[in-house]
Amino acid sequence: MSMRIKGGKPSTRAPHLARCLLALLITLLLVPTVPSDQAWADEPSAIDTLVQHGQRMASVYQAAIDAGEDPAYALSGVAQEARDSNETGIATLSNAILPSEYYLTNAGAVTDVKFQNPWGACWSFAGVAALESSYLKASGAATGGGETSDPLLSGLTRSPDLSEHTLAWFNHEAQTEQSAGSQAGEGTFYNEGKNTKGKQVLGGMPYQVESAWVAWQCLLNESTAPYTYYDENGFHTQDGSWWAMDFNHPFEPAAGDMSDTRNKDWSLDPSLRTAEDTGIRVSETIELPSPATTDQDEDTGIKTYRGYNGAATEAIKQTLMDTGAVSITYLSDNSMPKESGERFNGDYFSYDEWCQYNNSLEPTIDHSVTIVGWDDNYSAANFTGTIGGSPSEGDPTYGAYPNNGNGAWLVKNSWGSDSFCDDRGYTRDDLLRWGIPDENGYSGFFWLSYYDHTIDNPVAYRVANAEQTYDNNYQYDYLGVAQQPVTPIMFGDIAVANVFTTDSTEVLEAVSAWTFSQNATVNTQVYLLDDTAESPTEGKLVAEQSQAFPFAGFHTIPLGTPVQLSKGQRFAVVERIPTTDTDPVTGEPVQAGYLNLESAYNTALTQSYDTSSRAIANDGETYCTLDGGETWDTVSRVNEDLAEVSGGEADIIYGSALVKAFTNEAPPATLDIQQGTSTVPLIAKTYDGQALTARDVIANAAYGSQPANEADLSFSYVPHTDARTVPQPTAGLPANAGTYDVTVTLAKKTVDGVFYTEASATTTLTIAPAAFSFTMADQNATIGSGLASLTVDSAARGVNGQAVRGTLAWFGDAAHAQALPTTYTFAGEPGAITTLHWTFTPDASETNYVAEPATGDARFTLVAAQASGEHPAASGHSPTGSDAPSPLVRTGDRIAALPWVAATVAAAAAATACVLRRRKRQR
Structure with a gap:
C-alpha cells in the first residue's frame, strides 16, 4: 500500500514552504485514496494535505492501541x-547455486x-x-x-x-x-x-x-x-x-x-x-x-x-x-x-x-x-x-x-x-x-x-572492525527509523541535506543513506560552506557520486575522493534517492523522490500508549528541497507551518535528514629527526663553512609510504638557552658554530588522495667550531733583518679556504716560553740555519674556528744583504722542486723543506634521534 499527497495552491502564510512542498507525494500509510471524479485543481494546499495525513495516521495509531496491539x-x-x-x-x-540444506x-x-x-x-x-x-x-x-x-x-x-x-x-x-x-x-x-x-x-x-x-x-x-x-x-x-x-x-x-x-x-x-x-x-x-x-x-x-x-x-x-x-x-x-x-x-x-x-x-x-x-x-x-x-x-x-x-x-x-x-x-x-x-x-x-x-x-x-572504520560519526538522526520505518515519497526532484561543522582537521571518508526498496540509487553531493552560506549548496561542490543498492536498509557509502576538512569547516552532505510515481491524472510515470527525514507522532497522541517519540530538527542543521535545489527550507519551518495550520502541535513532527558523515582525523606526516643511527642526545656537526642541509638533520620525512620532497620541509632556529626569554626564531638552518634549538616542519599535503596534517619537531643541535690550518715554508732570512721582514701569510685558512684572521707570535724555545721581542733581528754567518718557534691564535671574532693556538717550528737560512743594501727576496721551498730554488745544504747534508701544517682541531661528531611519533585520536 502506498499513499501519495499532491500539492496544490501555495499557502499564503508561507510562500517559502509552498515552494518546498509543492506537488508533495508521501508514501507512508493509510492516506485516503482520491476518488476518480475529484478535480485535482480543487485539492487543498500541500500543508493542508499534510495535516490531513497526520490526522489519518493518528487515527490508525490509536486504532492499533485500542486493539491491544503495538x-x-x-x-x-x-x-x-x-x-x-x-x-x-x-x-x-546472485547466480550462485544454493544447496538444498x-x-x-x-x-x-x-x-x-x-x-x-x-x-x-x-x-x-x-x-x-x-x-x-x-x-x-x-x-x-x-x-x-x-x-x-x-x-x-x-x-x-x-x-x-x-x-x-x-x-x-x-x-x-x-x-x-x-x-x-x-x-x-x-x-x-x-x-x-x-x-x-x-x-x-x-x-x-x-x-x-x-x-x-x-x-x-x-x-x-x-x-x-x-x-x-x-x-x-x-x-x-x-x-x-x-x-x-x-x-x-x-x-x-x-x-x-x-x-x-x-x-x-x-x-x-x-x-x-x-x-x-x-x-x-x-x-x-x-x-x-x-x-x-x-x-x-x-x-x-x-x-x-x-x-x-x-x-x-x-x-x-x-x-x-x-x-x-x-x-x-x-x-x-x-x-x-x-x-x-x-x-x-x-x-x-x-x-x-x-x-x-x-x-x-x-x-x-x-x-x-x-x-x-x-x-x-x-x-x-x-x-x-x-x-x-x-x-x-x-x-x-x-x-x-x-x-x-x-x-x-x-x-x-x-x-x-x-x-x-x-x-x-x-x-x-x-x-x-x-x-x-x-x-x-x-x-x-x-x-x-x-x-x-x-x-x-x-x-x-x-559488521566492520571498529579500528578499521572511522574516527568520527557526524549525525543528527539519532531517532533514525525507530518511529517510522519508511519515509515520504514526493513528486519532483527531491533532496535532503545535513550541514555539519568539523571539530578538528579531518578527512571526510564516507556518508550514510537509508533506502526503502530494492535496487534504489543514492545520489550524493558534498559542499564546502563558508560562515555566510544559508543553504547546503551555497558553497563549493567537492564530491559527487551515485550508487545503487540491491536491498533496502542502512548503507555506508565510501567517497571515491575523500574530502579534506579543516577545523571548524562547515560542510553539507546532500542526498537524492529518486524513484517514479504515477500521475493521478494522466496515469503516466513521473519523477519522484524519497524525502528522507525522521518523523514521530506528537506526544499528545503517544501519551495514551507505553512509549512516545520525539524528532528534532534544529535550524542550520537539516534542509529539504522539492524543486531540484532552487529553494531550500529548514525542517523546523515545515513543522512550524504544520502546527499553525493544525491549530496546535501537528500529528506528525519531522526531524533531521537520515544522513550521517564519517570522518577520520587527518593523519600527521611522518617526521624523524636524527643524524645517522646514533642515539647521542646532541647532534654535533663540524662546521664546514656552509649552512646545514636537510639531510644533515632529517632521517625520514614521509606522507604515508611516499617520501617527502625537500621543498616540503621548512626550518627555523634559535640559540639554545635556559633563559626565560627566547629570541625570535630565524628562518632556515644555522650556519655558524654554536648550540641551537632547531624546529623542522613538514608541510600539510594531499598524497594519493589522503590529506596529511602538518608535522613538526624540535631538536637541540650543536655545531662545533672547525679546525683551521696555518702553513709556513722554509725561508731565507737576511742577516740583520727583523721578524717584520719575513714573508708570512697574515691569516690562517678555514676548511674551505676561508681566511681566518689571527695573531702570529714568535718564540725562541720549543716550549714557547720565551717570546721574542719585536726588536729581534737575525744574526750569524751566511748559510747558517736558525730555528724559531711560533704560535697562531684566531681572533675572538672568528667563532667558527677553535680558539686554541696552533704551534710549529720554522727554519731560516741566513744570507748576506745585497750590495745595494736591499734584502734578497725570501725563497720558499716546493716539495716537487720544479720551480723552487736549490735546496738548502748545510755540511753536505740534504735538508728537506719542512713546510709546517698547523695542528687540526676537530670537534667530535655526535648524533641524536628525535622521532616525532604519529598521533591518532579516537573518538
Missing part, C-alpha cells in the same frame, strides 16, 4: 511492502541459545543473535561447512556474547546531551505510569535495533551490561534465580513484591549508551523482501495475505551464506513459552515435530526470532495437527517459484535450552524445556515453514 506492528507492514517493491525490476539474487550452526556461525525471561525483549535477542552470527562469519571465526543433512543444535560457541540488555533499556530512553549533543531529547522513551511491567518488557522492532547500532550506540559485551538486575553488589550474577520461569507470577508484577525480579533495578548507567568495548560496528543493514507478501488496508490497517514470494526465500538463503543469520518477526503460536509439561499442539504449531505453519489470511506479528539455516526437503507432512494444516494443501504462489509445500527454516529462539543451563551451571528444572531435542536435551530451535503467512521484517547486519 502500533509498531502496523508500521512494520508498511515498511515490508516498501522492501518488497523493486525500483528497477532487476533481480537482486545449509545450517550456520554447522558452520560455527551461531552462538548458543539465550533466555529472554523475565522480559519481552525478544526483538533485542533476535537482533543480537543475527549480529553475533555476522561477526563470526566476517571475522573468520566460522570455519566449518554449512552444507549438511543434520543441523547442529547444541555445543555452540558462547563467543561473542553481546548485550541484549543495552538495546532493551536504551530503546526506551531519550537521548541525552552526552549521547547526542544538540539532539538531546530525541528518540523513543517510556511514558511513566502507563505500564506497570516496566520499560524492559516493552516491545521493539528490527528497525529500532538498526537505528541504535548505526548511530554507534547500544553495542556492548554481555559482561559489561549483562541481562540481569542490580543488587547491593552490582550486577546480580550469583545464581540463576533471576531468570528462572516462575509461572505463579502474574503477568504484571505486584507492586512492592521484591521476590519478583521484575521489580528489581534493571536500569543502566547512561554512559553505557555510547560506550564501545566490542570492537564491532554495524556498517550496513540488509532489509530483505519477505516470502509472505501482504496488502494493508488503508482504512483499517489490517493486512491481507497476497501470496508466496519465492525470490524472497532465495534472497534470505543467499544472505545466510554471504553475511550471517537473519532476524525476522512472525506470529508465534504463543507469545510466551508454555509451562513445562504442556506439550500439546497449538493452532499453528506442532510440538510433536517442533514446527510451525501459519496460514492466516490476516497475518499479524508478535515475536522476533533468528533464521540460521534451511532445509528444502523438510516435509510438508510434518505440519500436522494444527488448524493451519499443511502448506501442501494449496498455499498460493507469487511469481514463477514452485510450491510443493516442502521446505522450512531452522530458527533460533530466545526461550532458553538445556545447554544454556548446563553451560552456566544452572539446574534444568528451573527452565522451560523447549525446542527440537537432540542428544543434549531441548535445543531452543524450531522449524518454520517457508510458506508461513506471518513472516515479516527479515534483516541481516554487516
